[in-house]
Amino acid sequence: MTAIRIRRRPPLTGMARREARHGFLFILPWIIGFVVFTLTPMVATFVFTFLNISLEDQGPVRFVGLDNYARLLGDEQAWESLWVTTRYALMWLPVVVVLPFLLALVVNSSRVRGTGLLRVMLFMPYVVPFVAGGLIWQNMLVEDGWVNSALQWIGISDPPSWWNDATWVTPGLVMVGLWGLGAGIIINLAGLQAMPNDLYDAARLDGAGWWRQLVNVTVPMMSPVIFYTLILAVVEVLQYFLIPLVLFNGTGDPDGATRFFNLYLYQTFFTYQEMSYGSTLAWLLFVITLIVTLVLFRASRRWVYYRSER
Amino acid sequence: MKIRLRLLAALGATVLALAACGSGSDAGSGSGSGSGSNAAPVEIRWFCCLGTGEQAEQVKAQQKVVDDFNRKQKKIRLKLEVVTYNVARDTLATQIASGNGPDIVGPVGIGGAAAFNGQWADLGPLMKEANFDLSPFEKGSVDLYRIGSVQEGIPFAIYPSTVFYKADMFEEAGLAVPPHKYGEKYKWPDGRESEWNYETLKELARKLTVDKNGKDATESGFDAKNIVQYGFEPARDDLRYQGSAFGAASLDSGDGKTVKIPDTWADAWRYFYDSMWKDKFVMTGQVFETDQFNGEGAAFFSGNVAMSVNFLWSTYGVAGAGKDWNVAAMPSHKGKTTSPTSADTFRILAKSKHPKEAFEVLSHLVGPASNELLAAYGAMPARTADQDAFFDVLAKQFTNEVDWQVVKDSVQFADNPHSELHTPKYNQTLTILGTYRSRWMTKSGLNMDNELKKLQDEIQAVWNN
Numbered sequence: 001m002t003a004i005r006i007r008r009r010p011p012l013t014g015m016a017r018r019e020a021r022h023g024f025l026f027i028l029p030w031i032i033g034f035v036v037f038t039l040t041p042m043v044a045t046f047v048f049t050f051l052n053i054s055l056e057d058q059g060p061v062r063f064v065g066l067d068n069y070a071r072l073l074g075d076e077q078a079w080e081s082l083w084v085t086t087r088y089a090l091m092w093l094p095v096v097v098v099l100p101f102l103l104a105l106v107v108n109s110s111r112v113r114g115t116g117l118l119r120v121m122l123f124m125p126y127v128v129p130f131v132a133g134g135l136i137w138q139n140m141l142v143e144d145g146w147v148n149s150a151l152q153w154i155g156i157s158d159p160p161s162w163w164n165d166a167t168w169v170t171p172g173l174v175m176v177g178l179w180g181l182g183a184g185i186i187i188n189l190a191g192l193q194a195m196p197n198d199l200y201d202a203a204r205l206d207g208a209g210w211w212r213q214l215v216n217v218t219v220p221m222m223s224p225v226i227f228y229t230l231i232l233a234v235v236e237v238l239q240y241f242l243i244p245l246v247l248f249n250g251t252g253d254p255d256g257a258t259r260f261f262n263l264y265l266y267q268t269f270f271t272y273q274e275m276s277y278g279s280t281l282a283w284l285l286f287v288i289t290l291i292v293t294l295v296l297f298r299a300s301r302r303w304v305y306y307r308s309e310r
Numbered sequence: 311m312k313i314r315l316r317l318l319a320a321l322g323a324t325v326l327a328l329a330a331c332g333s334g335s336d337a338g339s340g341s342g343s344g345s346g347s348n349a350a351p352v353e354i355r356w357f358c359c360l361g362t363g364e365q366a367e368q369v370k371a372q373q374k375v376v377d378d379f380n381r382k383q384k385k386i387r388l389k390l391e392v393v394t395y396n397v398a399r400d401t402l403a404t405q406i407a408s409g410n411g412p413d414i415v416g417p418v419g420i421g422g423a424a425a426f427n428g429q430w431a432d433l434g435p436l437m438k439e440a441n442f443d444l445s446p447f448e449k450g451s452v453d454l455y456r457i458g459s460v461q462e463g464i465p466f467a468i469y470p471s472t473v474f475y476k477a478d479m480f481e482e483a484g485l486a487v488p489p490h491k492y493g494e495k496y497k498w499p500d501g502r503e504s505e506w507n508y509e510t511l512k513e514l515a516r517k518l519t520v521d522k523n524g525k526d527a528t529e530s531g532f533d534a535k536n537i538v539q540y541g542f543e544p545a546r547d548d549l550r551y552q553g554s555a556f557g558a559a560s561l562d563s564g565d566g567k568t569v570k571i572p573d574t575w576a577d578a579w580r581y582f583y584d585s586m587w588k589d590k591f592v593m594t595g596q597v598f599e600t601d602q603f604n605g606e607g608a609a610f611f612s613g614n615v616a617m618s619v620n621f622l623w624s625t626y627g628v629a630g631a632g633k634d635w636n637v638a639a640m641p642s643h644k645g646k647t648t649s650p651t652s653a654d655t656f657r658i659l660a661k662s663k664h665p666k667e668a669f670e671v672l673s674h675l676v677g678p679a680s681n682e683l684l685a686a687y688g689a690m691p692a693r694t695a696d697q698d699a700f701f702d703v704l705a706k707q708f709t710n711e712v713d714w715q716v717v718k719d720s721v722q723f724a725d726n727p728h729s730e731l732h733t734p735k736y737n738q739t740l741t742i743l744g745t746y747r748s749r750w751m752t753k754s755g756l757n758m759d760n761e762l763k764k765l766q767d768e769i770q771a772v773w774n775n
Contacts (some may be wrong), residue, residue, distance in 0.1 A: 055407060056736070070412050071775055076768075119440065145563065164596045164752040231690045252741070254595070255749040270400040272737045 048279035055273035068280040076283060081264035082288075082308050084257060091174050097226060097232045100184030105218075107185070108192040117187070121270040126182025133179040134243045138163070141172050145160045163247070166257035173258070176243055191225035192218070231296060238289050241266065261285060331681065351387040352667045355412035357405075360398045360422035361654050362623060362687045371686035375679045379671070386667045403742075406659070413668040416656030416675070417467060417687060420454070421730030423657060425737055430462040431658040436669040437461065446693045452759070454653055454728065466655040467689030468675045469622040470720035471545070471555065472637040473511075479518055479539065479616040483526070488514070488638035490713050492647060492723065507642045508581060509527055509558065511617070515541025515591040518616035527590050534590045538602075541591035543609040543618040544582055546751075550729035551741045553578045554650040556643040557618055558725035561769065563732045569770040571762055574643060579678070579750070580758050587754045595751030606630060621652050622717055625646065625688050633709055637716045640723060650723035654689060668762065690717065738772045742772075 012020065013144060052064045072078055103122060107115045125133060140146045141162040146180075151159040162172035199221065203213050219226075241262040244250070252259030265285060269278035356376070358364070359688050369392050374391045387647055391412060393401045399422070405411045406429060415426075423430065437444070447465045455463035473488055480487045486497045488506065495503040496510050504510040518541035519527040526532065527541070545551040553559065557574025585592035593603055604610045610618035611630035618624075619640070628635060640649045642694060656675050658668045675683065684691050684700060691700050701714040746765050750756065 007556070032424070055403060055429070075775075143596050144602070161596045161752070164599060166749075166752075251744050252750065253748040254752045256745045259745075266400075267737075267741065270403045270407075271741070272735075273403050273407065 016274055045279035045282055048276045049283055051276050053275040054277075056273070064276075068277050071277060072280050072284060077259075077264060078261070078284075079240060080256065081259050081261040084259055085240065085261040088170050088173060088240060088260065089234070091170055092177060092237055093230070093233055095174060096177070096181065096184060097230050100177075100181050100229065101188045101222065101226060103181070103185050104192055105189030105214075108189055112116065119185075122185050123182040125179045128179070130180055131242065131246050131267045134176050134246055136177065137176040138247050139174075141175065147175075164254050166255040169254055173243060176247075187229060188222070188225055191222050220305045221307070224306055227296075227300050227304045231293065234292055234296065238262070238285060238292070312533065320647070323616045352664050353375055354414060354664060354668050354671050355386060356390050356414045356416070356656075356671065357402060357412035358392050358398075358416065359395050360402065360415060360416055360418040360425075361395070362689070364392060364394050365626070365666070366562060368686045371682060375675070375682055379674055379679070387668060389669055402426065403455060406661070409661075411659045411661055413662040413664060414656055414658055414672055414675075416729075417654035417683075417689075418657060419652050419654050419730065420728050424463065424730055424732035427732045427736060428557075429660055429666055430460075431660045431668075432460040432462070433464065433669065433672075434459075434461045435620055435656065435748070436658075436665060437464075439666075440669060440673065442673060446695060448692075448694060451653070451692045451710065455655065457732075463655040463657050464672070464676045465692030466680065467684055467687060468488065468692050468721065468724075469650065469652040469654075469689060470717055470724065471619055471621050471640060471649045472716050472720055473617055474610055474620055474628060474635055475638055476613070476615070476623065476631060476635050478632070478634040483517055485514065487636070487639075490636075490638050492639045492719055493540060494639070497596075505642065505643075506639060511542060511641045512589065512591065514539060515585070515617060516589060517701050519591040525568075532590075537590065537593070537597070538614065540593050540609070540615045541601070541617065542585065543615045544578075544585070544592060545619050546731075546747075549579060549747045550575075552582055553706050554648060554725040554729035555640065556581070557646060557729055558648050558650075558662070558729065560727050560731060560733065561739065562731070566734060567773060569766050569773060571766050576762055581763065583756065584760055585752050586751065595748065597750070604674065610635075618674045621650075622690055623652070623688055625707070629708065635710065636712055637714075639716060647723045648725050648730060649720035649723040651721065652730075653692070653728075654687070655692075704744070734773045735769075735775070737767050742768050 049068050050063055050065060051061055052059070052067075053061055106112055107119045107122065109115070111119070128136075141148075143161060143164070147162070148159040160168040160171075162168050195218070199217050202211055203217050208216065230250075239262055240260050242264055244252075244258040244260055245266070248258050250263060250271070252263070262285065265278060265281040268274050268281055272278075321583070356372075358369075358372060362368065369390075372390055372392075378390045379386075379388050393575070402411070402415065403426075413693040436442075442464070444464070451465040451468065452461075455461060455465065475488055477487055477623045484499055486499070488511075489496055494506065496506045496514070497503055504513075516527040517539060518539065520539040522536040522538050523531075523533060527534075545555060550561075553572065553575030556578035557572065559572030559574055560577075561569050561571065563570035582592065586594045593609060597603055598609060601612055603609050606627045608618070608624055609615045610620065610622065611627045613631045615631075617638075640647055656671060656672050658665060680691065680693070681696060681699070684696075685703055688704065691697055697718065701717075705712060705714065742765065745754060746761065748762070
């Protein structure tokens with residue numbers, strides 16, 4: 001093993017300095033946007049967490065120390081909402097990671113006919129606005145909707161009450177989410193089509209069948225893509241908000257089973273008008289997202305294979 | 311490269327200068343308002359719809375009022391901002407929080423206003439300055455808008471509750487219709503007479519709940535899984551409304567800190583739960599969601615429900631129930647009758663930059679423009695002199711003869727204290743009540759005593775924060 005020697009960066013030439021300056025000028029609008037619309041609000045919300053800003057309480061704004069954090073620890077609704085989000089994540093993440101990969105394998109296979117048509121069909125729902133898709137699914141999953149009619153037709157006499165049963169509403173939301181798998185399929189398909197054929201040739205020469213090739217060649221080579229979709233899905237699931245808001249008007253019905261953490265955060269800010277406590281919830285979400293992402297990145301070292309790495 | 315950079319810088323400076331000019335001219339028009347004959351008019355923003363007002367016909371009627379007002383004078387430019395009910399509360403909260411609140415909000419009910427407690431202007435000084443006359447209104451309705459010494463609103467529209475019923479279903483079952491006069495007894499076919507209360511209503515509703523084989527809920531062999539007609543539909547949207555139909559009360563025990571579920575409300579909620587899961591004369595949440603029974607959000611409009619308690623505003627969709635509906639007196643509970651009454655008006659936000667002009671608009675809305683607006687909202691005028699004319703117009707919308715006197719008589723049984731009055735942590739309390747309401751509607755086998763205890767504890771925990 002050779003020790004890494006840290007070298008001092010050589011001074012920039014006049015031309016390099018000019019290029020650096022121009023480069024900086026080009027990214028300046030983004031930096032300004034980031035500072036104004038992201039960094040400043042983040043800092044502001046962090047400061048809010050130590051104050052008592054609430055539209056409902058008309059008293060003066062004052063420093064309350066860690067009161068909001070103490071309240072968070074005892075706020076059963078916050079932890080219940082976090083559990084609602086976690087429960088959805090446990091159901092949704094395997095679906096959103098595995099299903100697009102499997103479907104991409106199908107539409108990438110030379111043995112399947114009509115893959116062009118299949119690709120279009122699988123991607124088309126993604127073009128429909130998510131809210132519109134959600135509303136369509138809402139009607140399909142009502143008590144006497146198409147899904148239950150189909151279930152009754154195949155002999156299930158007492159089909160689930162998707163939107164009125166706290167047990168079934170999460171699987172119902174997962175079904176609504178299937179509408180948006182098109183993007184994941186495209187990403188996986190792009191990854192599969194970029195796979196080098198020589199690896200498969202070598203595997204075949206070694207006597208590997210379809211399954212071996214999938215497990216020992218395709219999955220490791222696709223692991224960066226799978227990891228990418230996983231990270232996106234985790235961030236998306238922690239921000240999950242729109243569909244429960246649209247389908248249930250943000251009520252959390254049935255029985256609080258759709259009061260996702262992000263929805264609770266939104267309600268705390270805008271419905272309950274508790275800006276400081278809402279900021280505290282937002283920071284909790286930020287910290288959770290950060291920790292989960294860091295853990296995933298750390299764990300990825302064990303299972304994600306980058307071909308360019310040595 | 312230098313030339314390009316200079317070009318970019320010049321372009322940036324031009325954009326900034328234009329932006330500055332733009333904001334400068336805005337500021338100029340604002341500061342110059344009200345001074346001199348050529349001054350720009352003061353803009354008054356009217357925010358709708360924390361209550362009614364979002365239906366296409368209503369928006370059209372409101373816009374006409376705005377256009378007429380703007381045409382008749384040049385000092386104020388009134389602007390209507392319609393935000394649909396589902397998002398109106400959050401939108402208004404956001405606008406207020408960002409310092410961009412409107413001037414006038416309405417029509418807004420007691421509950422909608424309570425959600426923004428402390429943010430309404432005191433109209434007292436403005437009324438005094440404008441010599442506004444409150445004598446055409448009943449004192450009780452004026453007091454409804456007085457919070458302590460602050461007069462937050464002027465009476466505008468009231469919506470008493472009555473029992474809506476379908477006469478043909480009673481006729482088919484060989485039963486007399488519910489009494490139209492308060493204090494009158496219900497007459498059974500065998501000549502027996504019962505006090506018109508919720509127990510009588512239950513007995514009646516069970517007879518009017520019919521399965522697909524034509525058997526009613528009192529008969530053996532009744533198929534509760536295949537009900538085609540329900541006997542009763544209570545006020546389903548809000549547990550407080552359900553509670554106050556049994557007796558006016560509040561969750562606040564009186565000290566502004568302690569939660570106490572009123573006995574009448576507990577009775578109402580037990581009644582509601584049992585009527586769905588035990589007695590089967592009220593549909594469960596699951597059934598309510600089906601096309602067969604969900605008539606545009608109100609089960610009675612489906613035409614498959616015999617009786618329903620609802621506010622007067624449900625006349626907007628009641629035609630869906632058929633041509634044989636009518637209204638009857640509210641039942642009593644433990645000898646006391648209550649008709650939960652909703653009341654809408656317009657309010658001015660305390661942070662309005664132009665309170666005087668906003669009050670001028672508000673006076674117009676509750677004054678000269680009121681009849682036009684009340685007709686659009688289907689609301690009974692709070693101004694007693696206008697009530698007969700209102701019912702004459704309303705009656706023309708229906709081919710069946712409706713006993714509107716019942717509605718007028720119901721006013722004297724209005725709930726006081728009002729169920730929607732402000733309580734601590736108002737919006738959180740509503741959320742918790744909504745969650746329990748959803749659970750009771752969708753889950754059988756619950757122990758209601760435990761549920762009520764849990765509900766009280768949960769709300770108390772929020773109030774303690």
